[in-house]
Amino acid sequence: MADMKVAAYICQGCGLGERLDTANLAKVAQKEGKAQVVKEHPFLCNAEGVAMIRNDIDNDAVTHVMIAACSRRAKTEAFGFTDVALSRANLREGVIWIRPDDEASRETTQEMAEDYVRMGCAEVKKMKLPEIDPAAVTERRMLVVGGGISGMTAALEASKAGYQVVLVEKTGALGGWGAKLYKRSPSKSPYADPQSTGVDEMVAAINSDSNIKVYTNAITSKIEGAPGRFIAEISTESGPTATETVGSIVQATGFTLYDANNLPELGYGKSANVVDQAGLEALAKAANGGAIKRPSDGGEVKTVVFVQCAGQRDETGKHLPYCSGSCCLTSVKQAMYFKDQNPDVDTVVIYTDLRMPGNGEDFYRSGQTKGVTFTKGKVSSVEATGNTCKVNFQDLILDDQTAIENADLVVLATGQVANSGVDVDAKLKAEIAAAAGDNTLLDAYNASQTEGAVKPISVLNLTYRQGPDLPQLKYGFTDSHFICFPYETRRTGIYSAGPVRRPMDIVQAMEDSTGAAMKAIQAIENAALGRAAHPRSGDLSFPKVRIEGCTQCKRCTVECPFGAIDEDEKRYPLFNQARCRRCGTCMGACPVRVISFENYSVDTVGSQLKAVDVPDEFSEKPRILILACENDAYPALDMAAMNREVYSAWVRVIPVRCLGSVNTIWITDALNSGYDGVMMLGCKHGDDYQCHFVKGSELASYRMSKVGDTLQGMGLEPERVQVFEAAITDIERLPRLINEYSDQIAALPPSPFKGF
Amino acid sequence: MSIEKYRRNFLKEVEERVEEGHWVKMCMQCGVCAGSCPLGPHWEHTPQKIFMMIRAGKREEVLTSDSMWMCTSCYNCIVRCPRKLPITHIMHGLAYLAKREGLVPKNQPTAQFGQMFWDNLVKTGRVNELKLSLGMYFKDGFGQGIKNAMAMQSVGLGMMKAKRLNPMEIMGGHGIKDKSGFSAMLKKARELEDARRKLA
Numbered sequence: 035m036a037d038m039k040v041a042a043y044i045c046q047g048c049g050l051g052e053r054l055d056t057a058n059l060a061k062v063a064q065k066e067g068k069a070q071v072v073k074e075h076p077f078l079c080n081a082e083g084v085a086m087i088r089n090d091i092d093n094d095a096v097t098h099v100m101i102a103a104c105s106r107r108a109k110t111e112a113f114g115f116t117d118v119a120l121s122r123a124n125l126r127e128g129v130i131w132i133r134p135d136d137e138a139s140r141e142t143t144q145e146m147a148e149d150y151v152r153m154g155c156a157e158v159k160k161m162k163l164p165e166i167d168p169a170a171v172t173e174r175r176m177l178v179v180g181g182g183i184s185g186m187t188a189a190l191e192a193s194k195a196g197y198q199v200v201l202v203e204k205t206g207a208l209g210g211w212g213a214k215l216y217k218r219s220p221s222k223s224p225y226a227d228p229q230s231t232g233v234d235e236m237v238a239a240i241n242s243d244s245n246i247k248v249y250t251n252a253i254t255s256k257i258e259g260a261p262g263r264f265i266a267e268i269s270t271e272s273g274p275t276a277t278e279t280v281g282s283i284v285q286a287t288g289f290t291l292y293d294a295n296n297l298p299e300l301g302y303g304k305s306a307n308v309v310d311q312a313g314l315e316a317l318a319k320a321a322n323g324g325a326i327k328r329p330s331d332g333g334e335v336k337t338v339v340f341v342q343c344a345g346q347r348d349e350t351g352k353h354l355p356y357c358s359g360s361c362c363l364t365s366v367k368q369a370m371y372f373k374d375q376n377p378d379v380d381t382v383v384i385y386t387d388l389r390m391p392g393n394g395e396d397f398y399r400s401g402q403t404k405g406v407t408f409t410k411g412k413v414s415s416v417e418a419t420g421n422t423c424k425v426n427f428q429d430l431i432l433d434d435q436t437a438i439e440n441a442d443l444v445v446l447a448t449g450q451v452a453n454s455g456v457d458v459d460a461k462l463k464a465e466i467a468a469a470a471g472d473n474t475l476l477d478a479y480n481a482s483q484t485e486g487a488v489k490p491i492s493v494l495n496l497t498y499r500q501g502p503d504l505p506q507l508k509y510g511f512t513d514s515h516f517i518c519f520p521y522e523t524r525r526t527g528i529y530s531a532g533p534v535r536r537p538m539d540i541v542q543a544m545e546d547s548t549g550a551a552m553k554a555i556q557a558i559e560n561a562a563l564g565r566a567a568h569p570r571s572g573d574l575s576f577p578k579v580r581i582e583g584c585t586q587c588k589r590c591t592v593e594c595p596f597g598a599i600d601e602d603e604k605r606y607p608l609f610n611q612a613r614c615r616r617c618g619t620c621m622g623a624c625p626v627r628v629i630s631f632e633n634y635s636v637d638t639v640g641s642q643l644k645a646v647d648v649p650d651e652f653s654e655k656p657r658i659l660i661l662a663c664e665n666d667a668y669p670a671l672d673m674a675a676m677n678r679e680v681y682s683a684w685v686r687v688i689p690v691r692c693l694g695s696v697n698t699i700w701i702t703d704a705l706n707s708g709y710d711g712v713m714m715l716g717c718k719h720g721d722d723y724q725c726h727f728v729k730g731s732e733l734a735s736y737r738m739s740k741v742g743d744t745l746q747g748m749g750l751e752p753e754r755v756q757v758f759e760a761a762i763t764d765i766e767r768l769p770r771l772i773n774e775y776s777d778q779i780a781a782l783p784p785s786p787f788k789g790f
Numbered sequence: 791m792s793i794e795k796y797r798r799n800f801l802k803e804v805e806e807r808v809e810e811g812h813w814v815k816m817c818m819q820c821g822v823c824a825g826s827c828p829l830g831p832h833w834e835h836t837p838q839k840i841f842m843m844i845r846a847g848k849r850e851e852v853l854t855s856d857s858m859w860m861c862t863s864c865y866n867c868i869v870r871c872p873r874k875l876p877i878t879h880i881m882h883g884l885a886y887l888a889k890r891e892g893l894v895p896k897n898q899p900t901a902q903f904g905q906m907f908w909d910n911l912v913k914t915g916r917v918n919e920l921k922l923s924l925g926m927y928f929k930d931g932f933g934q935g936i937k938n939a940m941a942m943q944s945v946g947l948g949m950m951k952a953k954r955l956n957p958m959e960i961m962g963g964h965g966i967k968d969k970s971g972f973s974a975m976l977k978k979a980r981e982l983e984d985a986r987r988k989l990a
Contacts (some may be wrong), residue, residue: 241801378798380796398818399816399873402818403815403817407845409842409846436795436846437795438795439794
């Protein structure tokens with residue numbers, strides 16, 4: 035970049051001019067902030083104000099702009115100058131809106147504003163404009179792994195949007211589970227009868243679509259690269275390995291039915307007349323509209339019993355703990371196979387809670403109208419009695435232990451198990467559980483690592499350092515940010531869709547795959563422009579590493595929540611720009627601080643907190659640093675300001691991309707500069723995390739748990755540094771929390787480091 | 791008739807022979823009727839349970855239950871049922887079937903009163919209030935009857951003052967003009983009902 039020229043603009047609108055001495059702020063920007071250009075304006079975000087800034091950039095060689103006005107989250111369009119480094123001093127939401135307008139507060143409010151101006155100037159000087167790699171080549175094709183209904187939907191939707199697709203199917207034909215069904219649950223009003231699966235039409239559409247290239251009997255044996263430049267090796271059973279370059283990937287590998295052989299107590303394997311739902315579909319397909327016969331002897335079927343939650347929602351720990359959310363629909367549909375063919379067949383559905391998602395309630399009513407009997411009960415066992423079965427169950431309404439005798443056919447509703455490949459965090463999860471005193475996971479993991487143990491088979495075979503498959507959250511389903519970004523996984527550009535992400539039915543799977551295809555297209559286009567995917571959509575900055583300072587400690591490669599960092603042949607970190615979400619977790623992890631972004635680095639934040647004017651210990655004005663997550667805590671503070679909630683004038687808030695990007699040097703620097711306390715506001719972590727970067731806040735709280743030792747070394751009280759979980763809804767809680775913390779700090783003696 | 795458990799035969803019988811019986815299969819066992827019933831704690835089975843028993847094929851138990859006799863027709867259940875079952879009517883229909891099948895619980899006061907009311911009414915085509923109330927007082931014996939009459943004394947006197955209870959009714963009371971036509975009508979109605987509900 036050419037010579038740096040810093041310009042500071044002080045706004046007087048929104049009451050800033052009345053509440054603050056802006057002339058003095060300008061003086062601060064000039065004298066302490068060392069801004070070459072300093073201007074005040076009565077209404078900075080209006081056309082005239084914006085034109086003034088634009089003019090200075092165009093005609094006065096301004097390269098760095100500091101705008102002292104409202105929060106960085108306001109007026110982003112007016113102040114969207116993309117050709118300069120830009121920082122914002124938050125005087126409106128950060129100062130005047132959260133301080134009372136009275137004589138007593140005037141002095142501290144002004145001090146607060148001056149500090150934010152100092153911080154803004156200090157920050158902008160450390161910022162650079164992100165440089166995009168002009169040599170980046172983008173492949174605009176999409177790889178879809180799995181040729182079931184989900185995968186086919188994703189492929190067709192992407193093709194409709196004008197993108198080429200490579201579709202890889204493990205078996206010899208497209209269709210997946212959908213092709214095994216006789217009919218499917220209804221997707222159209224009046225939701226009364228089973229309807230044709232539509233799989234044949236989908237397969238035909240794919241075969242006639244020139245945008246879609248299909249590999250059957252094939253697996254993805256190796257995938258390397260990053261969004262926009264994945265290289266996938268596709269191994270076919272007969273023939274050579276094909277290599278396809280693709281821009282993004284949709285994993286729609288679906289589910290395997292829970293193995294009913296684990297349920298001998300329900301008669302599976304003991305009688306041919308006990309089948310799982312897939313078994314019944316096969317019978318129905320074979321009968322093709324005719325009467326379904328008893329498998330054992332071909333006898334007439336007069337009574338069918340459907341056992342819901344067979345090996346699901348299990349509390350003993352032996353079977354699946356969750357509900358698969360689609361089997362009730364399936365059982366009603368299968369009962370209708372019998373009813374529609376012959377209304378005199380008795381069909382009894384034994385359920386504990388009937389769950390009919392979507393428009394399933396209409397379907398349920400239709401089943402009742404057709405005379406399907408629903409009984410709330412819990413099946414304890416199924417006995418084979420000759421060519422029929424006896425189903426023993428507890429009737430939960432009548433509270434009696436009873437049985438259905440002479441059932442010709444028993445159908446077990448076993449659940450969906452995700453085909454998500456290798457659990458890349460298995461060891462880590464096991465170690466965490468073991469540290470908490472539960473060794474079951476660790477024992478299972480160690481057993482799985484022994485010679486001869488059945489190794490889980492990888493689906494994607496990624497060459498990522500963090501493992502070959504998508505990380506999983508719970509029960510083996512792929513991890514996605516279920517609150518904000520349901521299709522997103524922790525591998526940028528790879529999206530999971532359908533039952534591999536969450537147990538679901540066809541309607542949901544098709545919707546899901548459409549969404550995933552759209553996200554995959556977004557990923558391709560983002561990669562082409564060198565931009566980040568959510569939540570920092572459009573961010574062009576990228577972590578740079580000063581390799582000569584790197585000690586090869588591997589913390590960044592291990593801690594990156596998105597597996598963006600591999601290792602080169604010399605064991606140095608190798609960043610993959612397009613995989614990165616720009617959260618800065620690597621920057622917070624780096625013990626030697628060699629990782630930085632152009633516009634966000636150890637220096638930009640460090641210089642901000644050092645720019646603050648810390649009063650001496652006799653002034654009785656403590657200083658508290660708040661590092662607030664920009665996704666939740668900072669917006670919550672902005673909204674608190676809109677509600678004119680008042681909080682302490684001792685705090686100075688710095689937004690951070692994620693609490694995971696907080697490097698402990700900032701804490702040390704702050705305490706050394708004489709701050710009396712440091713407060714960190716991050717997102718909820720754990721299984722029901724709300725962190726936009728999934729693992730960032732978790733890593734941060736882990737790192738901060740070790741800060742106590744540092745404080746003791748400095749002879750400071752441990753309560754000076756605290757981490758809080760905050761949600762974007764904590765509009766009233768956060769000001770209260772800040773005030774409580776501020777009182778707590780004020781009660782402590784002033785930091786002994788003041789004035790050094 | 792032998793009934794296998796959890797088969798459709800009794801449900802089918804209810805559909806054919808009970809007023810609004812075809813609604814029973816539409817119950818989704820939510821229990822709102824049971825929670826809404828003011829008689830809830832005082833009877834053997836809630837409507838929810840009755841419907842489940844019908845599906846479970848517990849014919850004897852359903853028809854000998856006192857539940858449908860305890861229903862006061864307050865209609866809370868109908869108003870609240872999310873599946874719009876006319877529960878009150880179904881209860882009355884079940885009571886009628888139980889009566890015709892001779893399965894009413896012994897000494898069921900509602901059933902006794904109903905029978906008394908009917909007999910009283912068909913005799914003259916008019917209700918004889920005096921005989922009806924006396925019949926109710928003395929249904930459990932003479933001593934109990936005197937006690938009941940003493941307890942209800944002020945009500946009886948009040949009704950007499952308001953010309954709502956005529957002591958002369960004891961002589962046979964008033965009636966309608968065309969008693970034989972009335973009887974023929976009732977007979978025909980019963981024949982129609984029996985044919986429709988397959989009641990022999």
